[in-house]
Amino acid sequence: MTGIAKLRRHRRSVVIAAALLAALGTTAAPAQADQGRWAAVWGAAAQPAVPTADWYGVNWSEQGFTDDSVRQVVRLTGGGTRIRIRLSNIYGTKPLHIAGAMVGYAGIGAAVEAGSLRTLRFGGTDATVVPPGREIVSDATPFRTSTGDRVAVTLRLDAPTGPATFHHFAMTTSYRAPGDHLDDTGATAFTQHSDSWYYLTGVETSGRAHRGTVVAFGDSLTDGVGSTKGADARYPDRLAERLEAAGLPRSVVNAGIGGNRVLTDSPIYGEHALTRFSRDVLARPGVRSVIILDGVNDLAAWNETGPVTCAQIIDGHRTLIRLAHARGLRVIGATITPMGASAAYSPDGERIRQQVNHWIRTSGEYDAVVDFDRIVANSDRIRAAYDSGDHIHLNDAGYRAVADAVDLDAL
Template sequence: MRNLTIPALAAALALNMTVTPAEAAPRRWAAAWGSAAQPATPSTPWYGVNWSEEGFARQAPETLRQVVRVTTGGPSVRVRLSNVHGTAPLAVDGAAIAGALQGAATSRPRTLTFAGREETVVPPGRELLSDPVSLPVRPLGRLAVTLRFTRPTGAATFHHFAQVTSYRAAGDHLADTAGKAFTDTSDSWYYLAGVEVAAPRGAGTVVAFGDSLTDGVGSTVGADHRYPDRLAERLAGRSLAVVNAGIGGNRLLTDSPEYGGNGLARFQRDVLDRPGVRTVIAMQGINDLAEWNKPHQASAGQIIDGHKRLIEAAHARGVKVVGATLMPMKGAALAYSPAAEAVRDEVNRWIRTGGAYDHVVDFDAVVRRPGDPGLLRPQYDSGDGIHLNDAGYRAIAQAVDLTTLPRYRSS
């Protein structure tokens, strides 16, 4: 689809066509970084400011700069933008990518184009890939993606718990390398769904799929200490990238107005449709059984059935699935009840012994307290009784057996 006009591009997407730049056709691509999209939600006192409800370019132009750490390297990259929760077309007036330095500062930016044009429109409910751009990146390298808006965007598709700082500036600062104009900050990502690299033969991607415990809530902001980050560090320089498809608060079985579509509904987009995916590590269900989710509280049978559906969908695409046990929640008063704990125990027993997963990683066994398995070990507790701290996320990342990940090659 070379040289598509903007109307033609929108029409192609409306027909569910996959729009891939013609120049990328001979290449193999692998998802090197990603986030899972959520609908706009208000800022909260307990987590801070996000810009999703107000959107961007209310006083045009406005520039947004976002920093990500890719988990594998390659000679060129492309960027995936998301408007899946948008209700109107998203007009992007300009986009660029560069190496990230300190704060909002960057190296010399490279212009991103879309079907050969520097501006693009992402239809509501859709994602869009940029054209490839020559930009050699290394495993665990940090990139800055900058977007310029001149027309009001309305409410933004975003990812709440980015655990890293994003930057906003009034005016046109697309090519600004110093970054001093980016005085507004937020710990969320907006419209940015993925960074993909031209991958060598045999390369692939592991997707970590789940809720806040995959998303890394409780880890240090800006430190890349979520468990998928730590797993990526173990795989750095080898054949597998790691993408984090966790959403804090997300449920496996039922939608949430704040925390996105249910896991079964978003599994295709957030996992299976990403390029190069070989394996998914699935850890979902705590929010379905937690006491705070009445009347959505699910039985063990319902959660197990949901897991089986994930496995079936992955296997149909040739993707291996590692099942991760659900971790303790007794220390979180709003989540815990004896009935919820009984469900967690039954689901974990099935994950460990049911034989449905290709492999199992027993995160629960790593972090539970000896003598009271309903509680987290104190050294792994972020302080709320359910989310891990940096040490806890590192511990569960260390528990993943790398030899169970297809296409893994030792160095």
């Protein structure tokens, strides 16, 4: 694709994003300390089904489900007295039949705390059907939660789903049992494990004071690839912990997708940032600010769409800024971290990375800047103390360091 064609595509993306917002009819205006409003307190960005990656582990997205119960454990970054979930069939090829859904406090592994299960309903009924290309939100259910609570969401899928809309790099374990185990609080039946999330793209709460959700938007560095599985050690997790410790009632939603790009779609890593920004950021309730860390995959030596320019990446960031500002959101730009010594590195990519980072730091177009690059970089490489081992992704210490660099007042 030529540079002119890409720029034209970017302009089309702005139009598409505006149309999508109108179609969704959702509100992402800055939230006040209003106990009656809904706030996103956990999230995952939807992706199309992809094959299992040997290095990461089994995922069930391509084959989907037929007669199964799927239990997924997530950690909330905000609390409330009512709860609802968001389910996505955005990449489905057939209607998704939900025979039932439950939420409860997570125990060890796939277990749920006895007596904590609550039925989630949809339009007053236990079952629902999600058409292909659509998302739905469950009814409000009384369920008291606090920041840091781990909740288990169980879905009963009793008809062939086809390929599943999912999120690949969950960095935690999901569980599957054949048949109906919707109200089973034990772990014994859930013998199949996967490190991905399926259909579940959001958890939202209301009933407590809340001053707005922060969305962390980007690629694998936001997704937490390289962190310890099951440890909630991604940088958005650490940021949520800091907000809680500071007594600031703000939740954090992770909208990263490993491998995602600013400018071009990928058959494996999903729609590019300009297309998915509306769904993954603007359509979530209570959003007040967004941190954008994106561009490393556009610069990677393996990018099959061909070379990009500094101007094209900056134009993409400007589009994201405009979309966010149009909805009254505060936008924080994060500098792109290095790839030196990795298979993704190229001299041209490094040159453009430095140029884009200079623009992020000095242009004044972002409302605030967090300089992840200066925190973790030693020239064109990640510092050894922060390197997960592949010279692209951070380890737990690296993710903690960049989260600690975020000025909470900037949010």
